[in-house]
Amino acid sequence: MQYPKPLGRLIGELSKLPGIGSKTASRLAYYILSMQDQEAESLADSIVDAKRTMHFCSVCGNLTDQDPCAICSDPKRRQDMVCVVETQQDVLAVERVQEYRGLYHVLNGVISPMEGIGPDDINLRSLILRLQKHPEITEVILATNPSVEGEATATYIARLLKPSGIRVSRIAHGIPIGGDLEYADEVTLLKALEGRTEL
Amino acid sequence: MQYPKPLGRLIGELSKLPGIGSKTASRLAYYILSMQDQEAESLADSIVDAKRTMHFCSVCGNLTDQDPCAICSDPKRRQDMVCVVETQQDVLAVERVQEYRGLYHVLNGVISPMEGIGPDDINLRSLILRLQKHPEITEVILATNPSVEGEATATYIARLLKPSGIRVSRIAHGIPIGGDLEYADEVTLLKALEGRTEL
Secondary structure (H helix, E strand, O other): OOOOHHHHHHHHHHOOOOOOOHHHHHHHHHHHHHOOHHHHHHHHHHHHHHHHHOEEOOOOOOEEOOOOOOOOOOOOOOOOEEEEEOOHHHHHHHHHOOOOOOEEEEOOOOOEHHHOEOHHHOOOHHHHHHHHHOOOOOEEEEOOOOOHHHHHHHHHHHHHHHHHOOEEEEOOOOOOOOOOHHHOOHHHHHHHHHOOOOO | OOOOHHHHHHHHHHOOOOOOOHHHHHHHHHHHHHOOHHHHHHHHHHHHHHHHHOEEOOOOOOEEOOOOOOOOOOOOOOOOEEEEEOOHHHHHHHHHOOOOOOEEEEOOOOOEHHHOEOHHHOOOHHHHHHHHHOOOOOEEEEOOOOOHHHHHHHHHHHHHHHHHOOEEEEOOOOOOOOOOHHHOOHHHHHHHHHOOOOO
């Protein structure tokens, strides 16, 4: 027996989501059918609404429902520092630390020649223009991931900004707090040794 | 930093789904925002559409988009057997075997005094009425789960149908195919011994 058509379609749509296989999709679909009408409509509406109202901030490239985004338009934040990250999720990760009070620039990607993603395919040109337009920005923190692509992107940006005289820094890599030296991989340990600070 | 409102709402709605925690909900939400507009709308629409068009079959209680459902209105199926199951998913499970060609009756629940669910709270009265209306039904197969509630429900229905003279059977319980006697629990092994068949 096949699923009735509307149910089959719902399961098909749900299983397009990442990490949702056909079994989970079917479980979710049955759950949705067991919900109150207004709950299911609210779920559907929140999808359409988020999709319609959320867009990239014209200044920093973060996902936002206003423009400029809440961070860019917050006068209490330090206007002289910009933290460059790969994704919106990374902004939230740094914000969770509740220590950094500067601005952000979201690349929405990384340079990856293997996947044919060059410097023009990520949100990089707008960073250069932003720095030219706002001479009050004196430091750029490169917080791309410590992956091959993230490192390459950080190196590329650092080289690009060198002539401008802006201070460019890279977040530290090393043994995570709570981590175990014994189980650290060689590259992390190397980075930890290289990045040692005097006490 | 808080999520922008529409994004926060979407994450909230998604995390109401079973097995979706706040991390997964956030990952799904960002994925939805990265989808094409029409893909996201199609997902939202499939939820509303399924919710609007799917309902319980007035004959058997199965979820369907037509009435009576595809199984009840299939003249090629045996009209003299009714398999009683707990949920719609159980119908699909039995259908996957491709052996049973009779009809179904979906209880949409089980009798569970612990949770205050009595015989009147499940789709049981309609089974009795259905059997009275269709004297051609000569066998009822009880395929509720082998849980305390499922067993109790099966026993209750069997006792209820006894005076009518309809043949009532219960699916067999025992060692699953591919299972290992060594690791079978005592109750399953007991059921397997009790249900032994002569060769």
